[in-house]
Amino acid sequence: MKRKLLFPVVFLFLCCGVSSCEGEFCKICSQVTVDKSTGDRTLIVSEVEYCGAELFAIEACPPINTDNTSTQWVCR
Numbered sequence: 001m002k003r004k005l006l007f008p009v010v011f012l013f014l015c016c017g018v019s020s021c022e023g024e025f026c027k028i029c030s031q032v033t034v035d036k037s038t039g040d041r042t043l044i045v046s047e048v049e050y051c052g053a054e055l056f057a058i059e060a061c062p063p064i065n066t067d068n069t070s071t072q073w074v075c076r
Contacts, residue, residue, distance in 0.1 A: 031043075031044040035068060
């Protein structure tokens, strides 16, 4: 009887501890716009965790510069 109760409890505990990016290199990234004249930073996209190929693609994106602003991905 103890074994029947122990298995589901251990299974749920393990499921809660596993991240979607387990075993991969992950970072939390957001897209930020910087006003060149004042230096003010504006968050465009909320912070999201990216892993693997998605993270590589985001980090490879160059900043987009317009007249007074620069938009780029920032990862931590």
